[in-house]
Amino acid sequence: MQSYKRVEKNLMRVILSLIPGFANRPGFGQAALFCVLIGLSCFHLSAQDKYDGREISEVTVAFEQSDKSVAESEEFRLVARNALGSKYTTVKIRDAIEQLYSTKRIASVAVEATEAGADRVNLRFLIKRKTQAQKVAVVIVDEDNSKFTEQELLFKLNLLEAGTAITEQTLRNNADIILEYLRDRGYFKAEVAYEQTRLQSETEVSVTFRVTTNAQATVDTFRIAIDGFDPAKFADKITLKPGEPFSRETLTADVEKIREVLRDEDLLAPQLSEPRVVYESEKNAVSIELTGKKGPIVEVVVESEDKVGKGTQNTLLPVKREGTLDYAAIIEGERRLENYYQERGYFFVNVTSVCSVEPPLMESESSFIKNDTEFLCSALNNAELTGKKVEVKYLADLNRKLRLVDIRLEGTDQFSITDIKAALETQEANILGIIPLFGYGRGYTSEKLLEEDAATIRSLLRELGYRDATVRVNQGVSPDGENLIITFIVEQGPPTVVSGLEITGNTAFSDDELLAQIPVITGRNFSRAKIRNAQRKLSQFYSQAGYYDAVVSFSIDERTEDPATGKKLFKVAFNVENEGKKVYINRVLVSGNEKTKTEAVLRALTLSPNEILRAGDIYTSEQNLYSSDAFSGVSIKPRPAGERSDGSRITDIIINVTEQAPRILSYGGGFSTDLGANGFVDIRHLNLLGRLWQGGARLKVSQRQQLAQLDFVNPRFLRDGEKRFAPLTLSAQYQRDSTVTRFFRSTFDKGTFGIVQRVDEDGNPID
Structure with missing residues (x-):
């Protein structure tokens, strides 16, 4: 909303106040109002024309009330500046407002335009920001409640990410989520209250949900x-x-x-x-x-020469496993039984289902539905069957039992069956068949597995450029009627060739520089895997060069075809979106560390001020902090902080950590015939002195063994290169072991006084 709109409102009030009896003269009032609106429209257009086409001199961002965050205002200013362009137009103003709202962090925005000389204009964006939750915590008020943890309740919320915009309704909804979860656990009298604590900025808060579970119902x-x-x-x-x-x-x-x-x-x-x-x-x-x-009494029967056990039936048949007479469940049982028998060598098995009801179901007042029919199976779900007896019978025609001795591939020279056999589910009979668990004595396949294998071969051919390839499966039997041969028949069709390659959206690097980063694609068969690999290499190149905001996408134009050969020609286009400028790190700010020293967190990072910002460094820094075991949550976010003199961007890195309990206590015990009664205690500290060092003490005691151990680990002791460290590990232990195992006594001693023999203080043998 621009400054001249305020003039419109004031002018409207003045004109209406000059119309005597305006409220009592509806006809005249409407006509006058119409004239006023026409006049205001002309004024509005003239105000727009006044600035249209002018050079935008300065763009500033201000926040309402006492919100004075300079870093945040700079971030919004860059968003608006990039959307506005160099010339003033109302369309660009709208685009800038849309881009600001797309950040999902502002509640409202107004725009004011003022003259800056004869042919320039200054723009001021007045923004009201949404409140953001920088830290969210759950506190269980009850003193003794081990049924669930605060972390468990925290994961139920949708406010886990630092910087999430919140409203009063958002907080109420999340409180209701906790209440619903607790009521499902039986805590109907649970209460959830929430409070917001202001942080450094007026719009940044810490949210705490206080949960009182009260007694479980x-x-x-x-x-x-x-x-x-x-x-x-x-x-x-x-x-x-x-x-x-x-x-x-x-x-x-x-x-x-x-x-x-x-x-x-x-x-x-x-x-x-x-x-x-x-x-x-x-x-x-x-x-x-x-x-x-209670429904009917249901009996499920599988009639087959090769019987199926009750446990296997419960696993395979939905009728027995899920307790349903739905027709789809009965048919699914047929399919699963066929797969079961095919995997055991009955590759041409045919399973059908028939049903019967006693007393018979009435089709009408004078006729019954015939029993032992498939039609009756389809009518069971809608019939009243209470007090009746239902039989679902699966008839398995096993046919011959064969051995799968050979798998063949025909119709393609792109790969052989040996090359892809490891990727197929179908397996030939092999020596592992002597082990019943593997079940490969007669091979392993089924209709379902053959369909999956055909799809696997089809996908491999498409990755090699044969996008129209089809695969069918032939099953053949050897002349002696004992062996099965599976043949995959391929019709690969013409290959799809990449006819051209272009790169758009790049201004910092030439096409030749970018093409040198990717493998040759033009003139080769189209492969989506190769295209994705090239996209990844371009993204890595931009990231390493410091263009943090750059995103590389690709599109395919498949509308062309070679008239001579009929080959489909694909044109691949890589588009560099939001290339922007190089991004350098300004400051690295750490929050949420109450026990951990800030310098210890900074030492674990691969991010340093004045260095280029890379996505890989952010990922590595997160992994370093998580691997310390001192934090349950780590969030690293860049926040724009302005521009450098050379035009490149600078950004602050905001690191928000959530600390977890640093001490771990483990203990246990037992008894063995060699050691007698034994026990151990192990205590570790994962954040010694708040420096992300680790230390521990272990004590293990038994009748014949005693062990005391202290250890210390500094994972970042000395630098090894720019972003790696050499660790330091110190360990000291005392061990007393008077154990001679039964193995040594029986194998080496043979009952004599050999070198492996326990003695008492006087030198006498113990055993």
């Missing part, structure tokens, strides 16, 4: 009412008995246990409603009710 009653089934059979199975703590997870597990009990009674398709949970606030208890019908 217990179970008052759990009523199970399944028509036709004795609820007493569930009593010993379920966990949610009266007085037990309640949680949704436990309830879901109990419902599954109820289904298991029904399945054990061959009731595979019960109709159970959703459990109804009623919370009584005064008792802090819940009443649970589960109703339903």
Whole structure:
């Protein structure tokens, strides 16, 4: 909104105040208002024309109220400056405002234009920033609650990233997320409050969620009412008995246990409603009710010469595993049984399913649906079957049992079957077949695996430039009828050739400089992997050169074709987006380190002031901080800080760390026949003196062994090059070992007084 718009508003008020009886003369008022609006439009256009085409002299950014962050204002100024261009136009003003809003960090923006001489204009952007959460913490107020941790609740929030814009509604929503999670765990009286603490900037806050869990709700009653089934059979199975703590997870597990009990009674398709949970606030208890019908007795039969065990049936067949008579589940069982038998050498197996119901289902008042038919399987899900007996029968025609002795590939010279055999799921019969676990005695394949293998070969050909290649599978049997031969038939078609290559959006480097960074592509078969590799190399080149904002993308023009050969010609274009200028590091600022010294954090970084900013250095710095085990969270963000005299950009690096408990205590013990009773205690400190050093002490004691050990590790002791360090490790230990194992006594001593023999203080042999 520009300054002349304020003039419009004031002019409107003045004109309306000069119209006597304006509110009481609607007809005249409307006509006058129309004239005023026409006049204001002319004034508006004339004001725009006044600045249109002028050279933009200066662009400044100011924040509302007492927000005076210079670094942030410089960042927004650069965004607006890049969008405005050199000449003033209302379109460019709109683009600049849009770019500012796209940062998702501003609540409102106004633009003021003022003259700067006869042919220049100054622009001032007045911005109101959104509040940003630079640090988020969860504090559990209850003194003793080991059911969950603060970290666990923190991961439920969507405010984990430092710098996330927040509103009051955002904080309420996140508090509700915590409450919902706690109520699912049975803490219906839980309370969540949040508070914001201002940091250095007015719009940067630290958010703390204070969680009071209070007592967990217990179970008052759990009523199970399944028509036709004795609820007493569930009593010993379920966990949610009266007085037990309640949680949704436990309830879901109990419902599954109820289904298991029904399945054990061959009731595979019960109709159970959703459990109804009623919370009584005064008792802090819940009443649970589960109703339903037991459904029919279901028997699943697999008729085959090669029998399938009950456990395998439960794994393969959705009807038994999930407890459903849905037709899709029955058909899925057919497919899985076929794959099961094919993987065992019955490569031409055919499985069909038929169903029967006793007493028979009525199709109409005078006719029945015929049993032992596939049609009946499709009608089971919509029928009332309570009190009936249903049989689902899978008929497996195994055919011959064969050995997969050969896998062949025809129709392409790009690779041989030997080259790709390791990538195929289908396996020939081999010597590993003597090991039942591997199951390769007769080979390994199925219709599903053959489809996947054909897709694998097809994708390999497409990566080599044959984008229209097709692959089909032939299954042949040897003359003696004992062996199977799989042949993949390829029709690769003409190759797709890269006819041209262009690079757009680059101003800092010439096309020749960029083309020298990538392998030769023009004139070669099109390969998406090669294109992605070239894109990666260009991105790395820009990153190493300091163009941190540059993004390289590629596009393909596949509309051309060689009229002589019919080959499809692809034109590949690499586009350098947002090339910008070189980015140098101005300052490295660390926040969130309460126990860790700032210089220790800076020493672990590969980022230094006045150096070029590279994405690889940011990644390496994050890894160095995480590997110290002193931090549970690390966030590294660049923030623009202006420009250098040569026109390149400078940026501040903001590092936000979340420290974790630095001490780890481990202890344990046991008993063995050689050592007797033994135990150990191990304590480690992961952030000694706040310098990211590590130290530990270990004590291990048994009747025959004693060990005491101290160690110290400085992972960054001496520099090894510019960005690497040589570590320092110091260790001291005392060990006493009077153990002679049974192995040595039996193998070397042979019961004699040899060199391996334990003696007492007087030199007498102990054993």
